[in-house]
Amino acid sequence: xxxxxxxxxxxxxxxxxxxxxxxxxxxxxxxxxxxxxxxxxxxxxxxxxxxxxxxxxxxxxxxxxxxxxxxxxxxxxxxxxxxxxxxxxxxxxxxxxxxxxxxxxxxxxxxxxxxxxxxxxxxxxxxxxxxxxxxxxxxxxxxxxxxxxxxxxxxxxxxxxxxxxxxxxxxxxxxxxxxxxxxxxxxxxxxxxxxxxxxxxxxxxxxxxxxxxxxxxxxxxxxxxxxxxxxxxxxxxxxxxxxxxxxxxxxxxxxxxxxxxxxxxxxxxxxxxxxxxxxxxxxxxxxxxxxxxxxxxxxxxxxxxxxxxxxxxxxxxxxxxxxxxxxxxxxxxxxxxxxxxxxxxxxxxxxxxxxxxxxxxxxxxxxxxxxxxxxxxxxxxxxxxxxxxxxxxxxxxxxxxxxxxxxxxxxxxxxxxxxxxxxxxxxxxxxxxxxxxxxxxxxxxxxxxxxxxxxxxxxxxxxxxxxxxxxxxxxxxxxxxxxxxxxxxxxxxxxxxxxxxxxxxxxxxxxxxxxxxxxxxxxxxxxxxxxxxxxxxxxxxxxxxxxxxxxxxxxxxxxxxxxxxxxxxxxxxxxxxxxxxxxxxxxxxxxxxxxxxxxxxxxxxxxxxxxxxxxxxxxxxxxxxxxxxxxxxxxxxxxxxxxxxxxxxxxxxxxxxxxxxxxxxxxxxxxxxxxxxxxxxxxxxxxx
Numbered sequence: 001x002x003x004x005x006x007x008x009x010x011x012x013x014x015x016x017x018x019x020x021x022x023x024x025x026x027x028x029x030x031x032x033x034x035x036x037x038x039x040x041x042x043x044x045x046x047x048x049x050x051x052x053x054x055x056x057x058x059x060x061x062x063x064x065x066x067x068x069x070x071x072x073x074x075x076x077x078x079x080x081x082x083x084x085x086x087x088x089x090x091x092x093x094x095x096x097x098x099x100x101x102x103x104x105x106x107x108x109x110x111x112x113x114x115x116x117x118x119x120x121x122x123x124x125x126x127x128x129x130x131x132x133x134x135x136x137x138x139x140x141x142x143x144x145x146x147x148x149x150x151x152x153x154x155x156x157x158x159x160x161x162x163x164x165x166x167x168x169x170x171x172x173x174x175x176x177x178x179x180x181x182x183x184x185x186x187x188x189x190x191x192x193x194x195x196x197x198x199x200x201x202x203x204x205x206x207x208x209x210x211x212x213x214x215x216x217x218x219x220x221x222x223x224x225x226x227x228x229x230x231x232x233x234x235x236x237x238x239x240x241x242x243x244x245x246x247x248x249x250x251x252x253x254x255x256x257x258x259x260x261x262x263x264x265x266x267x268x269x270x271x272x273x274x275x276x277x278x279x280x281x282x283x284x285x286x287x288x289x290x291x292x293x294x295x296x297x298x299x300x301x302x303x304x305x306x307x308x309x310x311x312x313x314x315x316x317x318x319x320x321x322x323x324x325x326x327x328x329x330x331x332x333x334x335x336x337x338x339x340x341x342x343x344x345x346x347x348x349x350x351x352x353x354x355x356x357x358x359x360x361x362x363x364x365x366x367x368x369x370x371x372x373x374x375x376x377x378x379x380x381x382x383x384x385x386x387x388x389x390x391x392x393x394x395x396x397x398x399x400x401x402x403x404x405x406x407x408x409x410x411x412x413x414x415x416x417x418x419x420x421x422x423x424x425x426x427x428x429x430x431x432x433x434x435x436x437x438x439x440x441x442x443x444x445x446x447x448x449x450x451x452x453x454x455x456x457x458x459x460x461x462x463x464x465x466x467x468x469x470x471x472x473x474x475x476x477x478x479x480x481x482x483x484x485x486x487x488x489x490x491x492x493x494x495x496x497x498x499x500x501x502x503x504x505x506x507x508x509x510x511x512x513x514x515x516x517x518x519x520x521x522x523x524x525x526x527x528x529x530x531x532x533x534x535x536x537x538x539x540x541x542x543x544x545x546x547x548x549x550x551x552x553x554x555x556x557x558x559x560x561x562x563x564x565x566x567x568x569x570x571x572x573x574x575x576x577x578x579x580x581x582x583x584x585x586x587x588x589x590x591x592x593x594x595x596x597x598x599x600x601x602x603x604x605x606x607x608x609x610x611x612x613x614x615x616x617x618x619x620x621x622x623x624x625x626x627x628x629x630x631x632x633x634x635x636x637x638x639x640x641x642x643x644x645x646x647x648x649x650x651x652x653x654x655x656x657x658x659x660x661x662x663x664x665x666x667x668x669x670x671x672x673x674x675x676x677x678x679x680x681x682x683x684x685x686x687x688x
Contacts, residue, residue, distance in 0.1 A: 056128065057083055057103045061151065061184035063208035063234025063257065066334055070148070070206070075182040077126030077151030078103040085130070089113060096121045096141070105130050106155060112139025116160055116172040116194065123147050129154035129188075131356045139172065140193070145179030145202070154354045156189040166218050170194035177204040185209045189353040191216040196246060198222070203230040205254075210234070213353040215242045216271070224251030229282045236260050236336070239348040242271045247295075252281040257330040258290060260339050262348045265294035272296065275320070279305040284327045286310070291344040292317050299323065313341045331430075337473055337507065338431050343536075343556055346589035346623055351534075351554040355587075356675060371399070376406040386414045386425065386437060393420045400424060400688050405474060407434040413441075418465040418500070418522065424688065427474035432509045432536075437462055438477040443515075444490030445480075453490060456515055460497035465522065470504040470688065478512040482563035494518045498548065503530045504685040511538035513560065519548035524577055531676075531685045538592075542573035545605060547613075549581045551679045552588055559592030559599050559627050567595035567627070572602035573636065574615040582616030582645065584679050590655070591625035601632040604644040609637070616645035618674050620666070628655030631662040649674070 060066065061075035068074060081101030086092045087108040095102045101124035117139040121127070127141070128134070128151070136157045143150055152175060160172035172194035175185060179202045190197040190212060196219040200207055203226050214220045220243035224231060231253040240247050241264040250256045258277060265273045275297040279285040282304055289311040292298040297319035301307040306325025314321060330336065339347065373389045374381035381404075383389040389403045400422045407429035414437055416423050427435025439461040441454050457463075462476045480493035492515040496505075499520040510517050516539035521528030530550040537544055538558040544550075561567050571590065576582035583602075590601075601624075604615035632648075632655075633641040648656075649666040659665035666674060 057126065059126075059151070059153075061182075061186075061208050062336065063210065063236065063334060064206050064232040064255070065182055065184045065208035065234065067206055067232070070181050072148050072182045072206070075149055075151060075184045075206070075208070077101075077149060077184070078124055079126070081124065086110070092127075093119050096125055096127060098122060101125065103128065106134035106136070108133055109135040109137060111137045112160075115139065115162075116170055118142035118173065118176060120144060121147060121150055124149050126151040126153070127155065128152075129156070129354050132156075132354045134354070136174075140174040140176070142173075143175075143177040143180035143183060143204075147177075147180040148182045150180065150182070151184045151186070152188065153184070153186045154188065156191075156354055158189070158191050158193070160193045162194045164194075167194045173197065173199050175199070176201070177207070178202040180204045180207075182206045183208075185212060187211045187352070187354055189213045193217055195219060196222050197243075198248075200231065200233060201225050203228050205231045205233070207231070208234040208236075209238060211237045211352050212239070214238060214240045217242075218244045219246045221248035222246045222251075223248055223256070224253055224281065224283070226252055228252065229254050231256075232333075233257070234330075234334075234336075237348060237352065238262070239352040240264070242266050242269055243273065244271060245274045246278070247273065247276045249278040250280060250283045250285060253283045253285070255328055255330075255333070256283055256285040257288075258285065259288040259336070260341075260344055261290040262344050263290065263292045263295050263298065264345075265296065267294060275300055279307040281305060283307075284325070286327050286330055287312060287323075289338045289341040289344070291315070291341055293345070297321075311338070311341050313344075336430075343589075346556065346591065347554070350587045350589055350621070350623060356677075371401045373401065373403045374406070375403060375410075377408040377410065378406075381406060385412050386410055387412055390414060390416055390420065390423065393423060395419045397422055402426065402688075404428050405435050405437075409436045409438060411438055413439050413461060413463075415463045416466045416469060418467075421466045422468045423466060424470040424472070425474070426470075426472045429473070432473055432475055432507060435474040436477060437474065438479055440478060440480045441493065442478075442480045442485065442488065442490055443492040444485075444488040456490070456492040456494060457497055457499075457518060457520065459492060459515075460494040460518065462496045464496070464498045464503060465500055467500045468502045469498070469500060470506060471508050472506040472687070473508070475509040475511065477510075478516070480513070482513060498530050499528065501526070501528050502683055502685075503528075504687070505530065505532040505535055506685075506687055507534045508532075509536040509538070511536070512543065513539055513563065514541040514543065515539070515545060516543035517545070519544070519546040519550040519583070521546075521548050527580070529680060529683055531680060531683075533685075540569035542570050542603075542605070544571060544583060545573035545575070547575040547577060547580075547582075547607070549576075549679055550583050551676055552583070552585045553676055554586075555588045557585065557588060557590045559590065559594045559625075561594055567598035569594075569598070570600045570603050570634070572617045573605040574602065574617050575605040575607045575610075575613055576616045576645075578612060578614040580614075581679050583618070584674065584676065585617070585619045585622055586676055587621050589623040589625075589653075590619075590628060591623075592627060594627045596626040597629050599627045600629055600634045601648075602641075602646060603634045603636040604639050604641050604646075605636055606639045611639075614644055618645075618647050618649070618666070619651060620649035620671065620674065622651050623653040624651050624655030626654035630657055632657075633662075
């Protein structure tokens with residue numbers, strides 16, 4: 001539906017990079033999206049920001065909060081102001097209410113006094129928790145009329161509850177807005193307050209609420225309560241559970257875009273939902289790819305409201321589930337990427353709420369000096385193949401080159417050589433599956449020039465040998481047909497091979513069968529770091545393998561049956577050099593349509609029989625399906641996994657287990673040195 005002309009002047013679309021889809025939602029999956037890392041030691045009190053400020057201090061919002069309107073160009077909070085660390089209520093209030101811009105880092109538990117106190121936040125502020133240590137107890141934040149450009153991220157705001165479930169006497173919210181605009185609420189844990197968790201009232205507008213956990217409350221999230229039809233709001237990748245009403249309730253909102261949220265009525269608790277998403281009054285709502293589990297009256301609308309549903313999933317729900325009207329097209333205001341609805345619960349369980357590391361979920365902080373090339377199969381771009389665009393990148397290019405690839409299937413081999421660093425390849429479609437780079441070579445495939453076969457590494461559909469490479473919002477695939485090529489020796493068929501340092505895979509799908517993702521280094525003595533987030537990896541045998549220092553974060557690892565329909569395989573096969581870090585899977589989900597207890601988490605690959613290698617895989621804070629064996633590690637080619645480095649930490653799900661001689665678990669102290677930041681070292685992956 002085209003927007004009425006009278007509304008159009010309120011908005012200007014921002015020229016930004018593609019919006020994150022995750023697991024992170026992963027997508028929330030979910031969706032998912034973090035890059036820069038920080039801890040308490042990364043900041044000092046009242047330290048002045050410099051041009052090299054961490055990316056989390058310069059992050060900008062997605063959704064309606066990114067739209068230029070009302071004299072404000074998007075939402076960037078306290079960017080450019082001082083970075084200050086606070087541990088007391090007095091300091092938090094001092095900086096939050098100041099006239100100047102600040103990035104305020106909450107590095108401990110701050111208790112409100114009196115109970116219910118809501119700090120009146122001034123414009124141009126970023127308030128962010130340091131790791132998972134930032135807690136606000138017994139109160140919250142208030143954004144009054146005209147307050148704008150505020151970011152609240154990575155905090156736990158909790159426990160103002162006064163003992164009365166539907167409390168009419170205590171208006172103690174976690175975050176309340178009365179007439180504010182351009183506000184981004186992201187990756188927080190909001191729970192157990194006296195009234196609502198979030199209130200967006202009195203014509204507050206240009207608001208984005210993303211990647212939060214909302215729970216243990218009578219009223220989760222109220223929007224509107226005004227006769228004016230003004231509010232524009234984006235609500236995506238939120239996990240709402242153990243809440244009774246307003247999940248959210250949206251009254252007289254001009255545009256309410258809800259996608260990739262997970263609403264869960266948890267069985268066996270005293271809290272029962274009375275309704276889920278509610279389009280009230282004159283609200284126009286678009287509800288996409290959200291997952292409703294056990295919710296009563298999951299979607300309801302007034303006769304005067306409009307509500308368009310697309311791609312939602314309902315499991316164990318009952319009562320009203322309504323839609324009607326034409327609403328609006330969110331993409332007329334901003335770009336965004338949807339994650340698959342089926343992946344939303346796992347991705348949000350692993351990716352929503354405060355994180356130990358945080359970056360720009362919106363992926364809108366692009367390098368200013370980037371050169372852009374366009375690829376389109378239909379000839380509407382500068383090039384018709386991805387490789388042609390790569391070939392056009394100057395040798396030893398000093399700054400970023402972004403290759404935008406329009407939707408379509410590109411059946412070609414792509415190689416980014418070592419002398420072409422700082423390249424980004426990104427799909428421009430609505431989702432990762434819209435843009436596909438695919439080929440079907442295998443290790444045993446004969447080369448066309450008769451010089452032998454490709455070998456495992458040479459079979460890659462996409463090969464990256466250049467440092468500082470990025471890929472996002474696309475699929476990289478190897479569709480070699482094992483069943484049709486049984487006579488061929490060597491069925492290893494790589495989709496993506498990386499042999500470089502600082503490789504950032506952001507919101508992609510990498511899919512194949514055996515040896516899908518090869519994370520390599522340029523040489524045995526060279527460091528090669530790979531960071532994958534908000535992504536999917538699909539395969540069956542050793543399908544994440546190599547000697548790189550690689551992180552799979554807030555992603556989904558999908559187990560796939562073999563060509564003959566059998567279920568058996570290995571997730572990882574690290575070939576890590578001694579004294580280096582290997583493969584880390586963190587904050588993710590491992591699942592797939594395979595038999596129970598049929599897959600190992602990994603085995604040690606001593607490439608070429610090299611006994612000096614010390615393979616490593618750590619799987620932590622990840623949901624494991626029943627497909628994972630109770631003894632998840634195994635030997636390979638005569639090398640015992642017990643002589644190398646294989647361990648887990650605080651995994652969950654049917655495939656998780658307890659510590660034993662065949663299932664080593666990290667201690668808390670060991671786990672403290674096996675975080676994402678330990679793998680990445682001095683590198684902060686930042687979308688560009």
